[in-house]
Amino acid sequence: MRIRVHKDNCTGCRLCLQICGISHYNEINPAKAALRIDAKFPNPGKYRPYVCTQCGKCEEACPEGAITQNNIGAFIVDKEKCTNCGACVTACPMDVVFQHPDLDHVIICDFCMKCTQLCNTAAIVEWEPKVKAATEA
Amino acid sequence: MTSHNMTSNNGLAGTTLKINLTTAEICKEPTDKELFRKWYGGRGVVSKLLYDNVPRDADPLGPENWFIVTVGVMSGCFSPAGSKIEFGSVSPLTNGHGDSNMGGHLGPMLKFAGYDMIIFTGISPKPVYLYIDNDTVEIRDAAEYWGMGSLDCEEKFKKNLGEDFEIATVGPSAENGVLFSCITHDFGRQAGRTGQGAVMASKKLKALAVRGNKGIKVHDLAALTKRNTDVILRTQNHPNMEPWQKYGTAFFIKWSNDNGVMPTRNFSTTHFDEIEKIDGDQLVDNCLISDKACFGCWMNCGKYSKAVVPGKPEVRVEGPEYETGSLCGPNIGMNDINHVAYVNWMMDNLGMDTMSGGGVVAFAMECFERGYITEEQLEGHTLKWGSIDDVEHFLDMVVHRRGIGDWFANGTKRASEKIGRGSEKFAMQVMGQEMSGYDGRWAPGMLLSYMTADIGAHHNRSWTITVDIAEGREEIAGRAPIVVYLQHIRPLFDVWCICRLFWGELDITPDETVDAFNDITGWGVTMEEALRTSEMIWNLNRCHYLERNKADGRTFDYPPARSWEDKIPSGPGKGKGVTKEQVEQMLDEYYAARGWDAKGNPTRELLEDLDMGFALEKLEKAGFVGKPLDGGIPAVRGEKYKPKAF
Numbered sequence: 001m002r003i004r005v006h007k008d009n010c011t012g013c014r015l016c017l018q019i020c021g022i023s024h025y026n027e028i029n030p031a032k033a034a035l036r037i038d039a040k041f042p043n044p045g046k047y048r049p050y051v052c053t054q055c056g057k058c059e060e061a062c063p064e065g066a067i068t069q070n071n072i073g074a075f076i077v078d079k080e081k082c083t084n085c086g087a088c089v090t091a092c093p094m095d096v097v098f099q100h101p102d103l104d105h106v107i108i109c110d111f112c113m114k115c116t117q118l119c120n121t122a123a124i125v126e127w128e129p130k131v132k133a134a135t136e137a
Numbered sequence: 138m139t140s141h142n143m144t145s146n147n148g149l150a151g152t153t154l155k156i157n158l159t160t161a162e163i164c165k166e167p168t169d170k171e172l173f174r175k176w177y178g179g180r181g182v183v184s185k186l187l188y189d190n191v192p193r194d195a196d197p198l199g200p201e202n203w204f205i206v207t208v209g210v211m212s213g214c215f216s217p218a219g220s221k222i223e224f225g226s227v228s229p230l231t232n233g234h235g236d237s238n239m240g241g242h243l244g245p246m247l248k249f250a251g252y253d254m255i256i257f258t259g260i261s262p263k264p265v266y267l268y269i270d271n272d273t274v275e276i277r278d279a280a281e282y283w284g285m286g287s288l289d290c291e292e293k294f295k296k297n298l299g300e301d302f303e304i305a306t307v308g309p310s311a312e313n314g315v316l317f318s319c320i321t322h323d324f325g326r327q328a329g330r331t332g333q334g335a336v337m338a339s340k341k342l343k344a345l346a347v348r349g350n351k352g353i354k355v356h357d358l359a360a361l362t363k364r365n366t367d368v369i370l371r372t373q374n375h376p377n378m379e380p381w382q383k384y385g386t387a388f389f390i391k392w393s394n395d396n397g398v399m400p401t402r403n404f405s406t407t408h409f410d411e412i413e414k415i416d417g418d419q420l421v422d423n424c425l426i427s428d429k430a431c432f433g434c435w436m437n438c439g440k441y442s443k444a445v446v447p448g449k450p451e452v453r454v455e456g457p458e459y460e461t462g463s464l465c466g467p468n469i470g471m472n473d474i475n476h477v478a479y480v481n482w483m484m485d486n487l488g489m490d491t492m493s494g495g496g497v498v499a500f501a502m503e504c505f506e507r508g509y510i511t512e513e514q515l516e517g518h519t520l521k522w523g524s525i526d527d528v529e530h531f532l533d534m535v536v537h538r539r540g541i542g543d544w545f546a547n548g549t550k551r552a553s554e555k556i557g558r559g560s561e562k563f564a565m566q567v568m569g570q571e572m573s574g575y576d577g578r579w580a581p582g583m584l585l586s587y588m589t590a591d592i593g594a595h596h597n598r599s600w601t602i603t604v605d606i607a608e609g610r611e612e613i614a615g616r617a618p619i620v621v622y623l624q625h626i627r628p629l630f631d632v633w634c635i636c637r638l639f640w641g642e643l644d645i646t647p648d649e650t651v652d653a654f655n656d657i658t659g660w661g662v663t664m665e666e667a668l669r670t671s672e673m674i675w676n677l678n679r680c681h682y683l684e685r686n687k688a689d690g691r692t693f694d695y696p697p698a699r700s701w702e703d704k705i706p707s708g709p710g711k712g713k714g715v716t717k718e719q720v721e722q723m724l725d726e727y728y729a730a731r732g733w734d735a736k737g738n739p740t741r742e743l744l745e746d747l748d749m750g751f752a753l754e755k756l757e758k759a760g761f762v763g764k765p766l767d768g769g770i771p772a773v774r775g776e777k778y779k780p781k782a783f
């Protein structure tokens with residue numbers, strides 16, 4: 001299970017960031033979300049969401065073996081093992097591994113899909129690679 | 138009323154900043170929860186603080202005026218379109234209570250940094266900006282930003298501080314004391330009305346730069362999350378969603394014209410023959426770059442656009458939205474969407490309200506057409522309907538207060554006093570604030586709304602136009618209690634600091650919003666209590682206005698004489714209009730519906746009924762308590778009307 005990004009559709013509303021923080025940390029705090037939105041104004045005058053692509057670079061970089069892929073493809077952080085060293089943050093090519101001063105572990109998307117449900121412009125959509133053609137249509 | 142739930146923070150961040158710009162003293166205090174509980178935050182708290190703390194003889198642009206920035210309890214929380222930030226100070230334009238708000242992302246970010254409110258007093262000896270990065274709060278030198286355009290300045294701040302800072306700026310218009318200057322954020326969101334930008338700049342405060350990563354604690358997060366998630370999922374396929382996302386408020390350009398209420402050439406008529414050149418389709422087809430939403434909003438009505446005008450730089454601007462599109466479109470004779478967008482950009486970057494700005498330009502154009510101002514006074518330029526070059530030059534004179542630009546920098550009311558020759562008849566304002574983008578001659582409820590709004594001729598306090606169209610547009614009787622009701626329910630959204638556009642467009646009721654408010658605060662407020670609080674705020678602002686301006690309320694509540702002397706000359710509304718007698722009748726009915734006397738002053742019985750003894754005392758000293766009404770005040774002020782639009 002993955003998230004497909006239609007970058008031109010993003011309106012920068014940050015509902016995805018809000019629901020992500022609420023779902024995982026029980027608080028309204030977009031800074032605890034596992035995805036990010038870039039706002040580039042006035043040029044080119046567009047938003048762009050960045051999400052985990054499941055490339056696995058975080059798992060490779062982790063010196064503690066704290067990151068493992070689960071059966072839906074998500075890279076799950078073992079909060080006990082994670083030392084918050086930041087190696088995965090550096091390794092992530094999309095800059096979607098996050099740290100927050102309140103937390104002693106990193107934040108990585110678990111593909112719960114709460115964000116895609118709320119996205120009203122299909123800027124981020126749930127996507128199964130095997131049904132790629134149907135989703136694109 | 139339930140007791141406070143002390144385990145949550147009631148949706149508040151917890152800290153208020155008090156900043157004396159004269160001494161550069163920054164004070165952090167716990168947010169006054171009792172104040173927020175009673176006045177709900179946002180516009181309510183602003184009204185109370187201004188009423189209590191700004192001396193009645195204080196110069197709005199002087200050190201004694203307060204400049205308040207506040208977020209309210211719902212903004213930043215997971216509430217429907219909870220994005221707003223509220224600015225308040227005594228208005229230099231109206232000389233009364235002033236407040237204006239905007240969406241975008243600054244409000245929520247201020248709360249994520251840990252603050253509910255910032256209160257500025259004094260005047261800085263040099264240009265500064267306020268830097269907030271969570272607990273770090275600094276007054277920083279703004280020499281390198283002073284003089285810059287609002288939009289240019291925001292871009293520079295983002296470059297210097299980082300894209301993750303949210304920025305609010307004022308432009309050269311505000312720096313030079315143009316009374317209808319705005320505050321700009323997010324490359325196109327404005328707190329435009331009542332000259333809040335002029336007050337901010339009078340304190341030598343160029344900008345706010347805010348970043349934060351703290352969480353907000355609410356009373357019942359699970360209930361709030363379920364409620365708002367359900368609301369969003371329920372409305373994603375609402376029939377109004379698609380047109381709203383496509384056009385935003387520009388949808389109403391054609392609607393307004395078709396209904397004969399489009400202000401055209403300084404409100405001389407209500408129908409623009411070339412509307413198809415500037416309507417929503419033209420905006421989408423010719424200018425649109427991307428759709429933009431405020432924080433937490435799934436309707437994305439913001440249209441980020443480019444304006445391409447031969448001989449001028451290609452510029453980018455958010456809009457033109459309805460108000461700008463009408464007042465800087467037909468009202469100044471613009472018949473090309475790129476030109477409208479370019480005027481939008483000019484005013485945005487100069488940092489002036491496009492609504493008052495459009496009204497001022499239109500008034501000046503009519504003065505020029507009549508020969509009341511001359512080419513010589515315009516430094517050798519003309520000022521003709523629809524000429525973008527003329528507008529550009531005129532705005533330059535206004536912003537730098539050069540020559541007669543100085544008159545117009547003070548708004549249409551004061552400019553007409555300088556020009557004389559009966560020009561006040563077509564200076565389209567009330568209380569010094571220029572009218573919004575609807576002509577009230579064939580929409581009497583809307584006209585009454587302009588006449589009685591607490592900040593001058595502004596539409597959003599009671600957008601009565603759809604009531605007029607639904608209930609009969611020549612009907613006067615019965616309109617007043619509906620206007621009163623709308624003046625209570627609509628400003629609640631400014632109190633809550635959330636957007637109101639989803640209400641009419643997506644059928645999300647204010648009652649549902651009260652439920653969300655209670656999820657956040659735990660205060661157990663009923664709609665009845667909320668409306669009562671809103672009525673208290675309304676009356677408080679009235680008292681403030683009377684005490685400052687020292688005259689009976691009725692003397693301030695008249696529209697310019699064009700509204701009753703001239704019938705609409707063309708278009709669907711041809712021949713329509715109200716009489717002076719009807720204007721008087723509407724005021725009589727309105728005051729009666731409010732529990733005010735015939736002079737437009739709140740009565741003792743009313744203020745006591747609203748538990749506003751503190752205001753009664755001051756109003757009495759000023760000598761403007763209304764005479765007792767025969768038969769007493771109405772038990773309920775305002776009459777519920779099911780709105781057919783927002």
